[in-house]
Amino acid sequence: MSDIRTEASKNFIQAIIDQDVSQEWNQGRVHTRFPPEPNGFLHIGHAKAALLNYSLAVNNEGLFNLRFDDTNPLKEEEAFVESILSDLRWLGADWENRLFFASDYFEHMYDLACGLIAKGRAYVCDLDQEQIRAYRGTLTEPGQESPYRNRSVQENLDLFSRMRNGEFSDGQRTLRAKIDMSSPNLNMRDPVLYRILHAHHHRTKDKWCIYPMYDYAHPLGDALENITHSVCSLEYADHRPLYDWVLDHTDYDAVPGVVGRPKQIEFARLNMNYTVMSKRKLRRLVAEGHVEGWDDPRMPTLAGLRKRGYTPRAIRRFSEEIGVAKRDSVVDLAFLEHCIRQELNRTAPRFMAVLRPLKLVITNYDADVTEWVEVENNPEDPQAGTRNVPFARELYIEEADFMEDPPKKFFRLAPGREVRLKGAYIIKCEEVIKDEVTGDIRELRCSYDPDTRSGEKQSSRKVKATIHWVSTEHATKATVRLYDHLFQSENPERYEDFIEDVNPRSLETLTACVVEPALTEATDQDRFQFLRQGYFFRDRQDEGSGLMVFNRIVGLRDTWAKTQQSKEKR
């Protein structure tokens, strides 16, 4: 994964690490982790976090762990563990043999909690959920101490073990840290450490009926794994004092193998325009059928991006280049698109495909002849070589490449106008055949100039445009799916209900497309540039035994379309 190491200007976390290493803090080790909760699919924002942690480790000769934060059996599922694992492997993050689960440490965490009780730093509280909320106070008023706050160590120990033994019902009691009910930081107002949940856990099954809260489990999980830098998102900054409190008062360092102490560092998580990034919202898009699933190519999920045709390399590049900082930001989707175009321009073999076919007959070309013209596979990469494309009297061209009454700047085909057919001849449009009833353009009659075949004497003659084409006789049918932004506005969150902003034209399925025959033989590849149109991903998953199916990853930059659009706006 050589592309993960970069020389980019260093971010503030790397600056912290530099200092820590130089001061031999934690023996100068760097050990990071990515801690997903298995309650949904990973999205591009998670990719940023995972890759940040991974590259921090790689760039500093450190280690990187994957740890599932599975402390809430009510929301977590084995299926999500599987999807996260495969997404991360696909992305290229490598945790080697260090795959862990917070639930691996439940026993240690329980023991450590007993230690907290013994030291008088935690107590069993009988207040119910509403009461705890009422006692917590508000942002501006201090809370009140629980009447159970001063139970004896003995009683707390007894009660806590009975909680574990299942003697109480869900929600009946909690274990709380004894900190400060008047702290201006609400997280420090005697936070709940353990709750009773008679629930089946995907890993520990029915062994436990009490589960640790994130704020208690996370620092301990980090500590037990000898994590040095616990990188998380901004909203946890308020939790850092609690993170440190747990480490301060718990005897985690007595656990065999523990050699240091982690610290939490927060960064701003990724936001992007024209999409939503919260699991809750993504779940709704799936549940309400606005998309076809978590892996719908319009989704910002890794599964979606993968099905769309994005490469892990492009996503890595993206997360590296957007940088890391602490200010809320919204990255332009255009930058993600830039990253995949940049890669595919170098690597994707080119083919001709006509998405919306218009028949074209070359009237002065022999109907019995097929010429095989040579076309380069990738002008950016001479090594890619050339292929032969069959050229004949009847062709398909792109509907949009002809206009009967063209505007000024349109320089493709029009009545009486000349254009080059890529790799073949210059043709001239002589006649437009229309449907007698509807008036729709049915066919173009053209003449060709035999002296202008690519590579021949007259071939240097200039025409205003070169268009792509496919011989009707040799055409292979295909289905092509064109994707557009999932949302119409840059910030769907601004809507009272973001669903209102879903783009009704985010998917267009074209079933009458034709592609050149050589594409059928490109069985070892999945990503192509369809000349003049964009980059496409062969979606074998959806092909069954029928037609080839291609998903448009991203279109080519199209300055003509762009100027047309801005004209429309005016």
Added chain:
RNA sequence: UGGGGCGUCGCCAAGUGGCAAGGCAUCAGCCUUUGGAGCUGACAGACGUAGGUUCGAAUCCUACCGCCCCAGCCA
């Protein structure tokens, strides 16, 4: 209104007292058998605002303004 975080070009983002990197986007030109790619050039007179310190400030100080997060037995 308590606490925490943040404010540098349309969007990301360097810069940590010495004369505002880079990328994306945008615009212009060149080139081109992809209106792609490539190449060249333009693009913050100023770093939320106002004061102050200093020979010198985006960088230090003060005040103010704005945005984000926190009152789950979610993570």
